[in-house]
Amino acid sequence: MNLSRQVLGMVGLMIGFGLYALAGRLAAPWNSVLVGAVFAALGISTVVYGRGERWIQALGGVLLLYGLVRIFVLHR
Incomplete structure (x- = not known):
């Protein structure tokens, strides 16, 4: 069990x-x-x-693409 990975996940969720x-x-x-x-x-x-x-890299690419589309196209 990797405790630091779980702690980082929780901190990331709180920041998000x-x-x-x-x-x-x-x-x-x-x-x-x-x-x-x-x-x-x-x-x-x-x-x-x-x-x-x-x-995982493909998922990251999809997230990056969605973020860029949201910034440049989907803003209202």
Whole structure:
């Protein structure tokens, strides 16, 4: 059992939920841009973390792509 990995996962969840709550307080389009930036950062970190695991890197690519689309296309 890798305790540090579980702790990092919980800290990451807290940071993610905190940023999502903060984004809800911002005016449009900044709320959508912030959420898109979080998805893009998550995608980049997933690609870096998933070295050697193609499906994890593919998931990271999808997250990165969604984040960029949300920043540049889906903002209102």
